[in-house]
Amino acid sequence: xxxxxxxxxxxxxxxxxxxxxxxxxxxxxxxxxxxxxxxxxxxxxxxxxxxxxxxxxxxxxxxxxxxxxxxxxxxxxxxxxxxxxxxxxxxxxxxxxxxxxxxxxxxxxxxxxxxxxxxxxxxxxxxxxxxxxxxxxxxxxxxxxxxxxxxxxxxxxxxxxxxxxxxxxxxxxxxxxxxxxxxxxxxxxxxxxxxxxxxxxxxxxxxxxxxxxxxxxxxxxxxxxxxxxxxxxxx
Amino acid sequence: xxxxxxxxxxxxxxxxxxxxxxxxxxxxxxxxxxxxxxxxxxxxxxxxxxxxxxxxxxxxxxxxxxxxxxxxxxxxxxxxxxxxxxxxxxxxxxxxxxxxxxxxxxxxxxxxxxxxxxxxxxxxxxxxxxxxxxxxxxxxxxxxxxxxxxxxxxxxxxxxxxxxxxxxxxxxxxxxxxxxxxxxxxxxxxxxxxxxxxxxxxxxxxxxxxxxxxxxxxxxxxxxxxxxxxxxxxxxxxxxxxxxxxxxxxxxxxxxxxxxxxxxxxxxxxxxxxxxxxxxxxxxxxxxxxxxxxxxxxxxxxxxxxxxxxxxxxxxxxxxxxxxxxxxxxxxxxxxxxxxxxxxxxxxxx
Numbered sequence: 001x002x003x004x005x006x007x008x009x010x011x012x013x014x015x016x017x018x019x020x021x022x023x024x025x026x027x028x029x030x031x032x033x034x035x036x037x038x039x040x041x042x043x044x045x046x047x048x049x050x051x052x053x054x055x056x057x058x059x060x061x062x063x064x065x066x067x068x069x070x071x072x073x074x075x076x077x078x079x080x081x082x083x084x085x086x087x088x089x090x091x092x093x094x095x096x097x098x099x100x101x102x103x104x105x106x107x108x109x110x111x112x113x114x115x116x117x118x119x120x121x122x123x124x125x126x127x128x129x130x131x132x133x134x135x136x137x138x139x140x141x142x143x144x145x146x147x148x149x150x151x152x153x154x155x156x157x158x159x160x161x162x163x164x165x166x167x168x169x170x171x172x173x174x175x176x177x178x179x180x181x182x183x184x185x186x187x188x189x190x191x192x193x194x195x196x197x198x199x200x201x202x203x204x205x206x207x208x209x210x211x212x213x214x215x216x217x218x219x220x221x222x223x224x225x226x227x228x229x230x231x232x233x234x235x
Numbered sequence: 236x237x238x239x240x241x242x243x244x245x246x247x248x249x250x251x252x253x254x255x256x257x258x259x260x261x262x263x264x265x266x267x268x269x270x271x272x273x274x275x276x277x278x279x280x281x282x283x284x285x286x287x288x289x290x291x292x293x294x295x296x297x298x299x300x301x302x303x304x305x306x307x308x309x310x311x312x313x314x315x316x317x318x319x320x321x322x323x324x325x326x327x328x329x330x331x332x333x334x335x336x337x338x339x340x341x342x343x344x345x346x347x348x349x350x351x352x353x354x355x356x357x358x359x360x361x362x363x364x365x366x367x368x369x370x371x372x373x374x375x376x377x378x379x380x381x382x383x384x385x386x387x388x389x390x391x392x393x394x395x396x397x398x399x400x401x402x403x404x405x406x407x408x409x410x411x412x413x414x415x416x417x418x419x420x421x422x423x424x425x426x427x428x429x430x431x432x433x434x435x436x437x438x439x440x441x442x443x444x445x446x447x448x449x450x451x452x453x454x455x456x457x458x459x460x461x462x463x464x465x466x467x468x469x470x471x472x473x474x475x476x477x478x479x480x481x482x483x484x485x486x487x488x489x490x491x492x493x494x495x496x497x498x499x500x501x502x503x504x505x506x507x508x509x510x511x512x513x514x515x516x517x518x519x520x521x522x523x524x525x526x527x528x529x530x531x532x533x534x535x536x537x538x539x540x541x542x543x544x545x546x547x548x549x550x551x552x553x554x555x556x557x558x559x560x561x562x563x564x565x566x567x568x569x570x571x572x573x574x575x576x577x578x579x580x581x582x583x584x585x
Contacts, residue, residue: 069454070456071455110302142547185311
């Protein structure tokens with residue numbers, strides 16, 4: 001069985017992102033997440049650099065690795081050309097591959113992201129599309145977006161977009177042939193199995209936590225509701 | 236060792252024959268910006284740029300929210316390159332900043348780890364039968380506007396002047412993080428002294444205004460916006476920027492990232508709802524425009540043709556400062572001239 005450090009090391013991004021950290025802390029000083037959360041990218045890099053399995057296990061089971069906003073502000077400031085944000089990407093990957101992500105509140109949210117962005121990508125060929133930005137779940141989008149959303153066809157046509165129609169242009173319909181290619185790329189390159197892994201561990205956690213149907217099987221609608229409302233103190 | 240951000244900028248920007256790679260977020264929220272960019276290149280600057288219907292999302296938002304593994308992301312990028320190759324084009328013009336950072340990340344990986352490129356080629360071929368050549372040039376579309384900023388200035392119908400005062404418009408910029416923070420040498424001026432937008436502003440007669448948190452992230456944070464419960468991270472970062480801009484009294488914000496453009500527009504509205512205040516000294520807020528939209532205005536495009544009615548912070552106060560010749564009565568008319576209804580209100584505070 002591979003150690004966690006071996007798993008991390010198999011990802012080329014660890015070699016790209018971690019050279020020899022001298023623990024100066026400038027990454028933490030510039031990090032927007034460190035300003036917002038109890039979060040310290042410097043100590044994450046030190047932990048990974050130590051190769052200590054127990055500490056790495058604790059890290060990938062924690063909320064900590066999910067606090068990074070992936071802005072990569074750490075990258076240009078590091079005097080050693082490390083990229084803590086990239087190391088975080090590798091930790092998150094291993095956390096999901098090993099099922100460690102379900103042990104933290106922020107980690108469990110990967111199931112929500114899979115259900116929204118993952119579904120958008122596979123079904124439409126876009127990460128985001130107008131019908132997916134529902135005003136009720138996006139009140140921050142404001143009154144102008146609500147008006148756009150309610151008058152999508154006319155507004156997009158007015159500004160020269162090609163919403164849900166054949167041919168080129170903004171928000172055009174991605175045809176079946178192109179979506180088939182996308183699906184085959186996901187199947188060939190491990191994207192589908194990664195999605196399945198997130199679902200497998202999420203289902204197991206849902207069952208273990210009592211989100212089940214009458215047959216004792218995981219009830220993922222109940223689990224989704226739980227995730228949407230899970231606050232800091234529940235777990 | 237010299238810091239990354241101090242590298243000499245030697246970036247080259249192709250001058251013609253581009254393959255356009257659209258942005259999920261820009262198409263969604265500011266589709267008119269992509270339309271006017273293509274129109275300026277084709278019809279004002281006489282360039283060849285291809286808008287290919289077969290290209291799809293690079294999946295970059297999925298990649299940075301960690302549901303799309305790097306191998307899959309590389310294969311998706313390879314497919315974009317294959318479409319370019321099939322079209323006989325070698326210069327990418329990228330609308331999205333996340334994609335721009337992503338394409339550069341993949342190119343860097345392939346250079347250092349040729350086995351990763353071989354794997355991406357194999358995955359793409361097995362899945363689609365396609366092959367690709369490495370692009371000769373990858374530019375963000377803001378780089379292209381930057382390159383032709385003086386040509387645009389020569390064609391301009393408007394300068395970035397406040398005609399009410401006779402002084403240049405005061406413009407703050409926000410550079411999307413993935414434009415130059417990951418690879419400073421890929422952005423004009425690097426990560427610390429980025430000049431891609433300020434040079435555009437100055438070429439068109441405006442005043443580029445510095446502010447302390449100019450380099451701070453808008454707060455997208457990928458998973459921090461995508462999950463509703465996490466959005467306070469996102470709005471907190473934008474608030475920090477607005478507080479930093481406020482003392483400098485900007486007439487507008489210019490951005491190069493589709494997501495940042497959306498967040499800086501929408502979070503002003505949300506903050507006004509929460510705090511009952513704006514950062515502009517009026518009820519409207521600070522208008523937020525992308526470089527394509529601003530180029531469109533300078534060149535005299537009808538603001539409603541290029542989608543400026545899709546912004547929450549109303550652009551009309553800015554148009555009035557410029558004494559821009561426009562018809563407010565056409566703002567909410569559809570393509571056939573019929574009234575589409577209108578938002579309950581625009582701006583930030585009623």
